[in-house]
Amino acid sequence: FTEGLEAISGLPCLTPDNYRIPLWVNTGLMTDTVRSLDRGAEGVGLYRTEVPFLLRERFPSELEQEKIYRHQLEAFAPRPVTMRTLDIGGDKSLSYFPIKEDNPFLGWRGIRVTLDHPEIFLVQVRAMLKASVGLDNLRIMLPMITSVFEVEEAMHLIHRAHTEVLSEGLPVVMPPVGVMVEVPAAVYQVRELAKQVDFLSIGSNDLTQYLLAVDRNNPRVANLYNSFHPAVLQAVQKIIDDTHKEGKTVSICGELAGDPAAAILLMAMGVDMLSMSATNLLKVKWTLRRITMEKAKDILAEVLTMDNAQVIRSSLELALCSEG
Ligand code: PEP
Ligand code: MG
Numbered sequence: 001f002t003e004g005l006e007a008i009s010g011l012p013c014l015t016p017d018n019y020r021i022p023l024w025v026n027t028g029l030m031t032d033t034v035r036s037l038d039r040g041a042e043g044v045g046l047y048r049t050e051v052p053f054l055l056r057e058r059f060p061s062e063l064e065q066e067k068i069y070r071h072q073l074e075a076f077a078p079r080p081v082t083m084r085t086l087d088i089g090g091d092k093s094l095s096y097f098p099i100k101e102d103n104p105f106l107g108w109r110g111i112r113v114t115l116d117h118p119e120i121f122l123v124q125v126r127a128m129l130k131a132s133v134g135l136d137n138l139r140i141m142l143p144m145i146t147s148v149f150e151v152e153e154a155m156h157l158i159h160r161a162h163t164e165v166l167s168e169g170l171p172v173v174m175p176p177v178g179v180m181v182e183v184p185a186a187v188y189q190v191r192e193l194a195k196q197v198d199f200l201s202i203g204s205n206d207l208t209q210y211l212l213a214v215d216r217n218n219p220r221v222a223n224l225y226n227s228f229h230p231a232v233l234q235a236v237q238k239i240i241d242d243t244h245k246e247g248k249t250v251s252i253c254g255e256l257a258g259d260p261a262a263a264i265l266l267m268a269m270g271v272d273m274l275s276m277s278a279t280n281l282l283k284v285k286w287t288l289r290r291i292t293m294e295k296a297k298d299i300l301a302e303v304l305t306m307d308n309a310q311v312i313r314s315s316l317e318l319a320l321c322s323e324g
Pocket of ligand 1: 254
């Protein structure tokens with residue numbers, strides 16, 4: 001599908017009625033970086049820092065991490081790079097830091113692990129801050145936030161790391177900090193969370209899994225895992241509206257953002273930016289460059305009256321075909 005789309009790599013994601021929506025990428029491996037830049041990514045909405053951790057046999061040192069992060073920040077500079085703090089647990093466990101639990105997705109995951117191990121968190125944040133010196137394109141994002149106190153604790157640690165790096169004589173600026181909204185509790189805490197941070201980002205992969213109570217990796221219930229479920233769509237709309245009430249920006253960095261049919265809905269809902277795998281960048285841009293915001297809003301209004309994820313999905317396909 002992406003074949004022949006290279007021609008639009010350098011063009012902005014602009015609808016025919018001049019609505020501009022930035023398209024960012026999700027990265028982890030260095031190969032993602034080259035593909036992303038070739039396809040005109042405007043920034044990184046999610047850099048999964050656990051990827052370099054998963055590729056090693058022990059925790060990378062502060063200096064090793066600094067080098068890895070510097071590489072990523074330099075490759076995209078001056079574009080912003082959103083680095084998510086370590087999101088292990090769930091389905092991602094490190095061989096050198098095993099976590100054995102009956103219900104890993106409801107267990108010790110993401111921010112829960114790093115707040116229990118502030119030494120891991122501090123090393124990581126210091127490495128990010130040091131890597132950003134002179135580039136100033138770093139944004140830090142916290143995964144699996146469920147309660148406001150987790151953000152308060154994490155902010156406290158980030159400020160501490162910042163002070164430590166400053167005291168080493170490095171001219172590091174305090175980066176914007178954001179949280180992922182991917183746990184249902186966070187959906188109802190968006191305004192309180194937004195007051196604490198600079199930006200929010202919707203993790204539709206986990207949000208779908210937790211809202212629908214469907215394991216995102218279990219083939220037996222894969223037919224039930226559908227981000228077009230009206231409950232997910234309504235949650236996303238609420239997150240966007242509540243974030244904007246606090247004057248903050250909200251992006252979406254789950255797989256949903258890279259689905260052209262969903263991108264139409266998300267744009268109409270007013271999301272500030274879409275972040276996706278580089279593979280989907282050009283087809284999403286191609287789709288959004290052909291549909292007016294006015295039409296997208298009509299489609300959204302119609303979809304929000306429907307109660308079945310599969311019907312929603314197929315009616316979007318139909319709308320796409322008739323536009324195409
Ligand atoms: C998500 O949950 O939507 C997300 C982007 O994070 P991950 O897929 O890494 O859990
Ligand atoms: Mg997630």
